[in-house]
Amino acid sequence: xxxxxxxxxxxxxxxxxxxxxxxxxxxxxxxxxxxxxxxxxxxxxxxxxxxxxxxxxxxxxxxxxxxxxxxxxxxxxxxxxxxxxxxxxxxxxxxxxxxxxxxxxxxxxxxxxxxxxxxxxxxxxxxxxxxxxxxxxxxxxxxxxxxxxxxxxxxxxxxxxxxxxxxxxxxxxxxxxxxxxxxxxxxxxxxxxxxxxxxxxxxxxxxxxxxxxxxxxxxxxxxxxxxxxxxxxxxxxxxxxxxxxxxxxxxxxxxxxxxxxxxxxxxxxxxxxxxxxxxxxxxxxxxxxxxxxxxxxxxxxxxxxxxxxxxxxxxxxxxxxxxxxxxxxxxxxxxxxxxxxxxxxxxxxxxx
Numbered sequence: 001x002x003x004x005x006x007x008x009x010x011x012x013x014x015x016x017x018x019x020x021x022x023x024x025x026x027x028x029x030x031x032x033x034x035x036x037x038x039x040x041x042x043x044x045x046x047x048x049x050x051x052x053x054x055x056x057x058x059x060x061x062x063x064x065x066x067x068x069x070x071x072x073x074x075x076x077x078x079x080x081x082x083x084x085x086x087x088x089x090x091x092x093x094x095x096x097x098x099x100x101x102x103x104x105x106x107x108x109x110x111x112x113x114x115x116x117x118x119x120x121x122x123x124x125x126x127x128x129x130x131x132x133x134x135x136x137x138x139x140x141x142x143x144x145x146x147x148x149x150x151x152x153x154x155x156x157x158x159x160x161x162x163x164x165x166x167x168x169x170x171x172x173x174x175x176x177x178x179x180x181x182x183x184x185x186x187x188x189x190x191x192x193x194x195x196x197x198x199x200x201x202x203x204x205x206x207x208x209x210x211x212x213x214x215x216x217x218x219x220x221x222x223x224x225x226x227x228x229x230x231x232x233x234x235x236x237x238x239x240x241x242x243x244x245x246x247x248x249x250x251x252x253x254x255x256x257x258x259x260x261x262x263x264x265x266x267x268x269x270x271x272x273x274x275x276x277x278x279x280x281x282x283x284x285x286x287x288x289x290x291x292x293x294x295x296x297x298x299x300x301x302x303x304x305x306x307x308x309x310x311x312x313x314x315x316x317x318x319x320x321x322x323x324x325x326x327x328x329x330x331x332x333x334x335x336x337x338x339x340x341x342x343x344x345x346x347x348x349x350x351x352x
Contacts, residue, residue: 015299019068019306026060027314034318038325043332050334054315058340061311065303065344074300074347081293088286095279102268102275109265116258132169135234140165143207164203171200172238179239204232300347308342315339 033056037043043053143161144154175196319335 015303019303022064022068023061023307023310023314026057026064027310027317029060030057030314030318031321034321035325038322039327041326041328043334045328045330045332047332047334048337050337051340053318053334054340057311057314057318058342061307061314061342062344065307065342068303068307069300069345069347072296072300072303074296077293077296078347081289084286084289088282091282092279095275095282099272099275102272106265106268109261113258113261132238135237136165136169139168139234147210164207168200168203168235169238171196171203172235175200176239200235204235297347304344304346307344311342312339 033053037053043050140158140162143164144158147157147160178192178196322335323329323331
């Protein structure tokens with residue numbers, strides 16, 4: 001065995017230094033005793049037991065090895081790794097059950113969809129939107145023109161006209177939406193829809209009167225009922241457009257329900273992906289714990305192997321040094337007896 005450090009094959013160089021420092025101290029003490037004993041010609045030639053001389057060396061290495069094992073604590077690392085394995089096993093089983101449940105739920109939903117595709121966002125008819133905008137811009141213009149005849153600023157008159165037009169449009173769209181809803185339920189009309197129609201009729205009539213007065217000031221011969229039917233036509237057109245050119249409430253509900261089904265499937269797929277990632281991370285964590293555990297076990301095994309080897313080498317060096325310094329130049333009988341075996345603490349990873 002060499003005295004050089006970093007040559008014993010330990011995982012960490014500091015253990016090379018630590019082991020050699022302690023083992024060399026034990027060997028040096030043994031060699032000192034060998035010289036002292038040799039000069040005294042002990043053991044005697046006829047002495048058959050080497051325990052009084054090798055026993056001190058043996059107990060020194062046993063204590064030294066026990067101290068090193070106490071620092072490594074392989075049994076503590078083994079218990080930690082065992083807990084990690086059990087926790088990992090349970091979590092992996094839970095992940096597999098969760099993934100299986102999510103996949104089964106998706107399979108059921110996909111069968112219920114019966115080949116349907118995910119609906120795209122509802123798109124309004126662009127031609128209808130353009131026509132309605134043109135009509136309402138015209139309505140805003142005539143409303144503002146009517147209010148302009150009654151004084152006030154031009155900007156204020158057209159702002160009032162725009163507000164009235166917006167109110168008309170909102171009520172008309174609401175009526176169309178309610179009619180779709182009532183039609184889906186097999187009903188004709190309800191109180192809410194009737195009240196909205198009455199409010200809308202009142203606004204149309206009021207605007208007809210205002211425009212008639214404005215036309216009268218201009219000495220126009222256009223009758224008032226023309227404005228009424230212009231307004232009424234615009235509103236009826238809006239109601240029809242909201243019912244037939246835009247999606248019905250039933251269609252919207254079906255699209256929303258279908259989209260929710262697809263969103264549930266997509267959400268489950270995301271959860272499956274997260275669980276799969278967690279599965280990988282759990283495996284990686286176990287791998288790191290196992291690697292650390294294997295390092296400790298390797299250290300413990302090498303410590304035991306090197307302790308045995310260093311002990312036997314020290315015994316042989318003790319014999320050699322003792323024989324050199326003896327004056328009788330003889331070979332004690334106990335030196336030919338078997339060397340006592342070390343009683344070292346060991347750890348068997350197979351018992352984990």
